[in-house]
Each structure stands twice: as C-alpha cells, then as structure tokens.
Amino acid sequence: MNGARAVLQTLVDAGVDTCFMNPGTSEMHFVAALDDVPAMRSTLALFEGVATGAADGYARMARRPAATLLHLGPGLGNGVANLHNARRAASPVVNIVGDHAQTHHRYDAPLESDIETVARNVSRFVRRATQPATVGIDVADTIAASQGPPGQVATLVLPADVSWSEGAAPAIAPPPRAATVPAPHTIAEITAALRSGTPCALLVGGSGCAGRALTLASAVAESTGARLLAETFPARLERGAGRPPVERLAYLAELAVSQLDGLAHLVLVGARSPVSFFAYPGKPSDLVPAGCHVHHLGDETTDVEAALDILAGELGVTEQSCRHQQHEVPGLPDGALTAQSLAVVLGALLPEGAIVSDEGNTLGLFAPGATACSPPHDWLCLAGGAIGQGLPVAVGAATACPDRPVIAFEADGSALYTLQSWWTMARSGLDVTTVVLRNGSYAVLNMELQRVGAHAGGPAAKRMLDLTDPDLDFVALAAGMGVPGEKVDTADGFAVALRRALAAPGPRVIEAIVPSLV
C-alpha cells in the first residue's frame, strides 16, 4: 500500500477515526485514500482554524485525539491560533501537515516554507516522515506523543512523495506513557496543610474538573473545610445539578486576588499556580497572596484522580462527602435583553447533557452563575485565550457527542475569526445552537484600554475597538453558510428562539442584541 493509506490505517487502528481537514495538492493521496479506509470519518473545514479548533473540541469531549490534515506552512499557520488553545487545554491532537515531495524542496517553489518553525510554536513533538517504509511508525509515534500525558499537539510533517509511494505498512501505536502520582511526602505535606486549621483552598484544573476526580476534590474540600476553586478557563468543567459546585477564579486579576485573599495554603489539583492573564503597569502577575503556601498535588502529567484517591485515603475522606449542586431552575425573565437576562434564560432552558462552548467574553459574564443549578452539563472554556475558538470547538464537541445538544455562546468579535464553522455544522448536521452576543464592539478591549493604564483613548483608538460602521448582520452571515438564524433583542424573544433552536435538529444561529457592559 502507499504511504497515505498506511497513515490512515495506522490512525484508525489506534482509534483516531476522525479527521478535520482542509487539504491542498500535497494532500491529494491522503484524500484519495479515504475511500480505502472507510473507518476514517473525514470532515471538511473551509478554513484551517476550524479544523484545528474542532480537533481540540473533539478531544475535550471524546478524551482521545482526532487528526487534522493541513496544507503546508501557510495552512498550518491558519490553524496555529486554535492549536495554541488546544496546547493550553492539554488536548491530544494528531496534527498532520502535508508538505512538498522531498525532491521538490531545493527548488524553493512558491509554497515552500519552514513548516517546522511554525509547528514548534504549538508542538513539542514534531516529526518529519521520510519514507513509506517507516511512515506507519511515524504516525504511531505521533499518536502516542499526542496522548502524553500531558495531552498535546503532536505534529507529523508528511511529504507528498511519502504519501504516494508504495511499500508502506500500518503500525501499532505504543501505549501512552503512565501518568505520575505524587510522592508520599507531598501527600503528607498537603494533609498537614488541610488539617492545619488555617484557610485552605483546592484549585482544580485540567482533568481535575470532571468525573470522579472532581467528586473527590469536592469531598476533600468539604471534609476539611477548604474552599473548592477551579482555574479561570478550564478546558472542560463538568457542572450543574447533582455535581459538585465549584467557584471559578475570575478573569479580572483584581477579582481573582480578592477570591484568593487570606489563604494560607493553596493546593493545585491539575491546575497551574494562578497568574494574571496579562500584566498591568505596577500590578503583580502572580495572584497568590503573600505568605500563602502553594502545594502541587498534581499537574498535567499526573493521574489526578489517583492522586486525590491517595489524599482522600490519607485524610479518611470518602466520596460521600462530596457536595452536590441542587437543581433549581430560574423563572424566565421578560423585558430588555441584557447580559443578565440572557444568562437567566440560558439557565432556565439549558437541557440535560448540554455542552456549552463558552466564548461569550464580557457579555458571557453572568452565564456561569445563571447555569450553576441547571441540569448537568459540560462547560468548555477559552483555554489558551486566542479568540476564534468557540465555534470550532463546538464543531468538534458535537462531532464527538452527536446525541448531546451543543450551545456555542459566542461574542460577536470572536465569532468573526472562524465563522466558516457554521458551514461545517450545516454539512455534518451538527446539533449546535450558536448564540451570538452582539454588542458591536471588542468590549473586553474597551475595558483593557483603561485597565492597562492607557488614557481613555480618543476617537482613533475607539474606532479600532468598535464593530459598527457598518453593522454586522449575523443572521445573514449564517444564511450565507447554510444555517438558519434569527435576531432577538428581548428576553422573551430570546427564550422563544432558544427553545425553538434546541428543539430543532441541526445547527441554528440566534443573534442576540445585547448592550455592552463596558
């Protein structure tokens, strides 16, 4: 068989049976081989950032990697922003970048560029396939590398001649490396801290934000009187009724500082030590209060559930001590649509098992609070801070979980980076409701303009943060991509539209016109 077919067969044999792609000429043998390996489910994206963000969303929900297929350095470049988010989410992604045939490099043809430089920005593992005889092994190693731990973007550069040449064979991916568990002295130190009678908090992140790990973290916190916090932007937080309530650290450093104020011990459970998103003149980047001891129960390479099991055993804590969020559905508001009333409607109507891809930015501020007591659901955040993630992640989540409703909660400015996602949703019939939060501005930057200490900004500055003149029409944009949509500007109108969208199969867009908070 040729190299391309061996690549595909190695992928599906390892369970990597989903590929989000935007191919070009150098990937035509890969594309041609799709019909020979029907177990591979391929999804076309009209822009690479959709493909890479979808692979991230898929990994967050399926807990295993999808593949991407990208075209040379420029195609990888277009995908880098969402690969950055995937890297920060510790999502496993098998990132396949087609390249010129190896004999072609020395001619420096127009599309020639140094692919590896770009790949290194997002991938600690970068491999270049060189011959069909070994390409199966290259793919197998890439899959294993992607799974870590920690999960990562592993990049395989695949020259066209390796794809088209015969003499290849599939290979079996080696098992992922074992996750670590904390040393006994770490457990002892954390146990002592939690029993010290001083103010303590557990800060969960990564795999600590879901499943039994989260249950155990809640039980430990509840039993010891510690507070349970989550990192600011978890890749996936399981929450809602019946699950442990968790308070997320605020994006605004000022607020996060007050959340952490007075702590004597902060125990990191799959999370990093909290730092401010950006630096501000004269303000510290490190958010840990002076005198607070930071303890590392586990990081991205740790089996966080096992670590919590050991800690709980040492403390004599069982899962039964876990807190459970009550189910409580707010009444539907009416009147003007505001960030608050919109969040209440979302909380009232959020269906059980929903997946929320949250890139609501400033207008999304109230949504986590308003949905805390909704039926159990998953909340996917902007892990790496590179906007344009929300819609692609929704594509990937819906592909991984075709039976669950997905809601993309999307700020207008961010939506515009990867709008092509809507077309892929329509083609694949993905059940994604996009709520575009339209305030006609990069509102977060209006706020940041002041926070960084820049003077308020004159008309030239303000125009760079303004998304009116002309107004954007997201219903028209959705229609252009083959997705039905409607506009709402009242709370009851939003409720009607959201009910309708959730009841209908396939994608829908609701353009919610909401005044800015800032």
Add this chain to the structure above:
Amino acid sequence: MNGARAVLQTLVDAGVDTCFMNPGTSEMHFVAALDDVPAMRSTLALFEGVATGAADGYARMARRPAATLLHLGPGLGNGVANLHNARRAASPVVNIVGDHAQTHHRYDAPLESDIETVARNVSRFVRRATQPATVGIDVADTIAASQGPPGQVATLVLPADVSWSEGAAPAIAPPPRAATVPAPHTIAEITAALRSGTPCALLVGGSGCAGRALTLASAVAESTGARLLAETFPARLERGAGRPPVERLAYLAELAVSQLDGLAHLVLVGARSPVSFFAYPGKPSDLVPAGCHVHHLGDETTDVEAALDILAGELGVTEQSCRHQQHEVPGLPDGALTAQSLAVVLGALLPEGAIVSDEGNTLGLFAPGATACSPPHDWLCLAGGAIGQGLPVAVGAATACPDRPVIAFEADGSALYTLQSWWTMARSGLDVTTVVLRNGSYAVLNMELQRVGAHAGGPAAKRMLDLTDPDLDFVALAAGMGVPGEKVDTADGFAVALRRALAAPGPRVIEAIVPSLV
C-alpha cells in the same frame, strides 16, 4: 513619551503612515497613541489574515511598506499565510507583534508562546524590543530591513511594558541598502546569448514586471528576436493597451514546459528560474528544458531597471523598440455565464487604471487573455500560492490607490478564508468590486487529484473537494459584512452587474455562478 508613541512617530516619520491592525490587550498603548500621532492612518481588520494581506497589497501598489499590528503568537499565526504571500511577493511589510510585558513571561500565562518561531517562517529580520530608550531605533531598523532589497516581512516583537513605559524617542530609519547591478561579464554573457541567433527568452518577474524596466525588457526582446515571458504569478504586472504585451508562464507544468520548449537561452530579469508549483510522481520539478542556458540578469536584490539599461546600452537598444499592446475592446457576449464569457465581459468593461487582484484560480483561466487589450491596468497575482490572499490584497491596493477602481477576481473556495475583508472595505469605503466565481468546488484540487496520480477518488474523497451541501450564498455573506451584492448567472446579467458596481462608489459583491472547467 512612551514607547508606543515613539513607535508610531518613527513609523510616520519614515513614511509608514498606514497600519492594518487587529489588536488585543498587549497592544492597547499602541492603540491609545493613535490619537497622539494623527498622521498614522489605522485600519481595523476583523481577522489578522486581512491585515497582513492588506499590507501586502498596499506595498505592491504604493511601493513602500505599511505596518501591521498583531496580537501575540496566535494573532501572528492567523496572519502567517498572507505574510507568506507577501514574502514571496518581496513586499516590504513592517510587521509589529505585540507581546506580554517582559516581567510576565516567566508566569507562562495562557497566551504565552514562542512568537519568534512563527515569525521566522516569514521574516529573515526578527527583532525584539527590550526598552523604551531603544525602541525607536528598533522600529527604524525594522523599517529599513523591510525595504531590503529585496523587500521583505520584517518583524518587531513589541512587549507591552516597552509600549507603556516613558523615556522613548522616535528615531530616523536608515536608508535602504543599495540595489545591486550585474557584473560586466554577466552583461557580456547575456549580450552574446541574445546575439547568438538561437532561440532566447527573457523571463521577467518582480520589479521587472512594471514601469520602465518592463519597457526596456520588451525593447530588448523585440530588438533581439527574443521572446518576452513573465513569471507565473507576478506580484504586480502592468499590462493592457499601450503597455508591452507579456506572455505569463502557465501554472500547469505541462503547459509551461511547452512554452519553454526549444529555448537555448533563458535570461532571468528579476524572476527565479521556473519550477513547477508542486511535484508530481515521475515528473521533473525543474521546468527549464535540457540544454537551455539560464542567465541571471538580476534577482530580487537587483536594480532591474538599471541592469536592463546597461544591457540595452550594450545591445544598442532604445526604449523606442518596445512593443505596445493595441487597444481593442471585445463585444459583450450574451447567453450562459461561463469562464470564457465572464472573462470577455471583464475585458470589455475593465476601466482604465483598474487594479485586478486575481485569485480566480481555475475559473480565472481566461481572464488574462481577455483583458490583454483592455485599457492599461495592474494585475496582482497569488505570489506565494497560499489562498485567501485576493480580498485582503484588494483592501490594501484600494487603500494605497483610493482613486483607482479595484476588482477582486475571487474563486469561491479562496474567498472563504478571509471573507472579513468585506467589512473593512465597507468601513473604509474602498472602491472594490469583488467578483466571486462560484462553482461550488475546490476545482483546482479536483484537477490535482488526477494530476498527482491519485486514482480518481471515490465519494469520500470527492466530498472533501466539494463546496455544496450546503450551498454557500455569497450575497448573504456580503450583506452580513455590510456590503451590497447581487447574483448573476448569465453573461449579460454579469455585464449589467459589473457596470453597476464599477459606477457605484464603495465596495460591491457580484456572485457569478459559473460551471467548473474541471
């Protein structure tokens, strides 16, 4: 003054008075300083690829750099594909990438990444500003580097604290390096070749495709009996009635080989030696016929006009020998809209001084031929082969030349990468008519699927090259971005729409429904 203001002042003092931007928090002081340096004209893009492609288009027309302003590694990533095209076009671009404050790096905040790795893909010159006292010099050096020769993407990484700190001062950009001229023995060798009586051709590229250089190249060719060819995708080709007729090398290697067949001497005039765009199994990448001697009159670092002056002097040739294309306007066709009839309408209606940003791909095949005798105009090609260039380059060209009509001749698949360009056209009132050539497929890939020797492709493969299911509606997409549009599917309908669009100020979109050629 603070660093940001010194950056802006240094730019405008050097004539870099246009900045295409998509800023974030780390660039807020730069944005705030716009009101203090009113000579800087700033243009907001809703996606970084629009900003970088616009800077390329601006440089091609203005013959001087614009600046970009991008946000950290992910923002640069989003801009890389069009920076790749700018690099291949040898366009000078002052690429400013904001970064975290220097004190913030060690905290590895969510948006932290290795910006330089990405920058190296497109920039030989990468500088990191470190303090306000020297940031003016950093900017001045970046401007000088961008101007080459050759023109290039020069990247300055600008930490937020350098922007916000006081103690900065503007600096004066050093003059660009002098361009080279060929050595006497090169002139002698080329003179001998052109006088040898064997089949010769001049292949113009880069700055050889415009102005007096092109006139001289035509005169030399005409006087010596050599053929005059141009590279496949010139960054800017001046053509039309009254200008020298030039035959461009074909994209398809098979056709280019037949164009070059039988040549004994090929003289490169600002062009590279011709190679195939991609490699194909069993076919050579080098398109120069066996036995043909390749001579280098000049490359991207050469003063091509001076080199041609010397050569013409040696040959005793004057500008008067230059050929001039006759003005000849075809009659308007009617009937079905096809790639051919669409090209004829374009040829009939192309206004004098038009700038055509050509990303028509397969459906654009007949446009150069049909416009060869139209009034004089400029033709901007996909220099680096990374699709998604056409609309942003049109933004930049229209910004540089506000009094000239711009036509973006745009394939449907390519348009979808950087559709956000339309919003910037609307905001800036740019007189750009976009003709979207809609055939509902990545037609070039359908062709390449067969050319690379991949079997014809089954349904799974073909679905990855198909842009229907759902159909895209470009008139709706344009409306969503604030640009009026209409759909046409007949030749006379297209003529009416094109006339209307050219007569109206500001941007318009014509969705031309045209059957695929392949």
